[in-house]
Structures are given as C-alpha cells and as structure tokens.
Amino acid sequence: MxxxxxxxxFLHIGNKLLKxxxxxxxxxxxxxxxxxxxxxxxxxxxxxxxxxQGLNHYNNFIKRFPDVQTxxxxxxxxxxxxxxxxxxxxxxxxxxxxxxxxxxDYNGIFPSEYEEILKLKGVGKYTAAAVSSICFNGxxxxxxxxxxxxxxxxxxxDFDVSNSRAFNYFSQLAHLIMPENVGDFNQAMMDLGSExxxxxxxxxxxxxxxxxxLAFSLNKISEFPVKTKKVKATDLExxxxxxxxxxxxxxxxxxxxxxxxxxxxxxLEISDELIPFIKSVKNVHHKLxxxxxxxxxxxVEVYSEEAWKAFIDENDYIITNVENSHEKSFPKPLxxxxxxxxxxxxxx
DNA sequence: AATCCGGGGGC
DNA sequence: GCCCCAGGATT
Numbered sequence: 001m002x003x004x005x006x007x008x009x010f011l012h013i014g015n016k017l018l019k020x021x022x023x024x025x026x027x028x029x030x031x032x033x034x035x036x037x038x039x040x041x042x043x044x045x046x047x048x049x050x051x052x053q054g055l056n057h058y059n060n061f062i063k064r065f066p067d068v069q070t071x072x073x074x075x076x077x078x079x080x081x082x083x084x085x086x087x088x089x090x091x092x093x094x095x096x097x098x099x100x101x102x103x104x105d106y107n108g109i110f111p112s113e114y115e116e117i118l119k120l121k122g123v124g125k126y127t128a129a130a131v132s133s134i135c136f137n138g139x140x141x142x143x144x145x146x147x148x149x150x151x152x153x154x155x156x157x158d159f160d161v162s163n164s165r166a167f168n169y170f171s172q173l174a175h176l177i178m179p180e181n182v183g184d185f186n187q188a189m190m191d192l193g194s195e196x197x198x199x200x201x202x203x204x205x206x207x208x209x210x211x212x213x214l215a216f217s218l219n220k221i222s223e224f225p226v227k228t229k230k231v232k233a234t235d236l237e238x239x240x241x242x243x244x245x246x247x248x249x250x251x252x253x254x255x256x257x258x259x260x261x262x263x264x265x266x267x268l269e270i271s272d273e274l275i276p277f278i279k280s281v282k283n284v285h286h287k288l289x290x291x292x293x294x295x296x297x298x299x300v301e302v303y304s305e306e307a308w309k310a311f312i313d314e315n316d317y318i319i320t321n322v323e324n325s326h327e328k329s330f331p332k333p334l335x336x337x338x339x340x341x342x343x344x345x346x347x348x
Numbered sequence: 349a350a351t352c353c354g355g356g357g358g359c
Numbered sequence: 360g361c362c363c364c365a366g367g368a369t370t
Contacts, residue, residue: 043366044365044366047364047365048354048364048366049355049356050364050365051364052356053356053364085354086354086355087353087355087356088355088366088367089353090353091353121367122367123367124366125366126365144364144365144366145363145365145366146365149363186365190365194364199358199362199363199364200363201358201359230362231352231362259352260353260354261353288353289353289354289355289356290353291353291354349370351368351369351370352367352369352370353366353367353369355364356364357362357363359360359361359362
C-alpha cells in the first residue's frame, strides 16, 4: 500500500456505505440486540459459515443457552450436540470453555474491552473487533473475508489475501474508509460483501460504492481479490463397525486432535470373535473441504450375549440406540447412516 | 509462516 | 470439479 494514502481522501466511502446500510441492512435475529453474549455466539457460529447455513443452529443454540450462565453450566456433550452438522467442532468446545472463563475470570459479566475479549478461547482478532465494536463502541475494524474482497476491489489492490500479513494489511486499508460508527460499519461491510460485492458475479450496478471502486472503473472486478494458495483435499479411508444387538449399538467419543473433535462414532475395529456376525457392508463417500472421505460401514449384528459383552468390556464402549443416539453428536456420514438404519424396527 | 479443521451452496 | 464462506489454534 502506498503510504501517501490519506484518510481524508477516502472517508466518504465509509459514510456512503453507512447510508446504504441504513436502508439495506439484512433482517437477522442478532441485528436487534447488543447483548455481547448473543453477538459473540453469532460471530462464532458464522465463522467460515454462510448465514443461511448456520441460522437454524444459531437460533436453536440461543434458545437452549440464552445466556452465559446457562452455557457455562451445561455439559460439553450437549454443546456439541447443538453444533451437530456445523463443522469446525473446536468452535463448540472453545465456546463452552470461554463461557466458563467469563464466569470465573469476569464474574459472569462479558468483558467490554477488545484486549479482554481477545483472551477468550476461540476468539481471535476478527471476533474481538466485531463484538467490541457492535456492543461496546469499540473502534477496531472486523477484518474478515468480506473486508479482503471489498477493499481489494475498491483499491484494485493485488495484495495476496492468503498471505499471513493480509489481516494487518487490509486493516490499514479499512482504517482509510472507516467512519466513527465502527459497529455499523463492520456490519455494513459484511452485508455489502454478502449481498452486493459477492465473490462471483457481484452486483456492481447496484453497489453504492461503484463510483469509488477502482477495480470497477478499470473493469477488472474479476481480478480481485488475489489469492494464490489453494487448499487441496487429501484422501481419508475409514472402516467403521456398526455393532448392534437387540436394537442397541456401540459408540465411543473421538479425541480432540483430528477431525470431528469429540464427536461420537462407531468402533473402528472389532475382535475376531465378532467377524462371523458381519452381515453386510455399506460404502459411503463424503466430500469435505479438506478431505475426501471413503467410509466402509460394516453391519455387525451380534446374536451372542457373551461375544457382545466381552467386546464391550474390552473396549469401554457406550451402548445406545436409535432414539438415544439423537442425544449425541455424530459426524454427518454416521448421522445419515443411523437415520437410515432403523435398528429398533429391524428387531421388532 | 504454514497447516489443519466441516459442511454446504453457487456456478 | 472448484471456489468461498461473519476465522482461530496449533506447530
């Protein structure tokens, strides 16, 4: 960025954006509150997640955990259950830990200073800026993917957004156009980025900033933002054993060091004694952003009480059934499998 | 500074 | 198929 850029030359862009936002703000459930708890939850839910995708999760989460005290006193497994299907499950684990931080370190009162909000588990510079600006009149730009896209286009700036310095770089650009009302400014940038200045096929004709947008005037919108590093998916093969008897089946909880942190899953192996009880195999292919999953699910219907109990005793598995399984958070492919596989029906 | 972590939707 | 999304933690 040229160091001769002066705020006085660009501030009108931010003010224009605020005017647009006054009339065009999206009507979202977290827009009519300044409760830092709700804003915080919404910021975590919508990290790397589209509004349409996470809206039900957000509403259900707030309904069950309406305040920080309720969340802090809940079991971690139930928090994970409300995160089921959202992905990035460390968010759920961290959100729960952070709620207890607020109880223990801040006397149950949500911290109002940016530096304090930043200390909460799972809260980074973006989220701290968003919460402090929306709820406490903080003055930090909430630089996210929308900021990268909108600012790189306005300034026709080819700074690589996959560069680890992009956050600081675009924060400086943001300061050039940022007006006094930072809370509304941050939300306006999100709405503009989502509704107008979209990644593909942006609606430049309707954009309140098109006159000020250098990329638009150069007819080079599609060249911004610049992103060099692409994420490529790696293959992952899993074998699960759906071990069941009399309508019950076996599960266990995953660790927190890989995908599907602390979610529940079927056994990954069985003892030799259970091999004769394998009835069928189902192949599941599941695409994630970072993984190409191919899963074999072995349907193991155990008739022997002895073999069943011996296997459980050896491995410390949890016994559940189709109805109770709804109380546990499963990875999406296993969730789908359980819903299709009506154990209770098969054993009537 | 680089890598990892989900799932869904647009095109 | 490829890309992106109200990012953050870990190494």
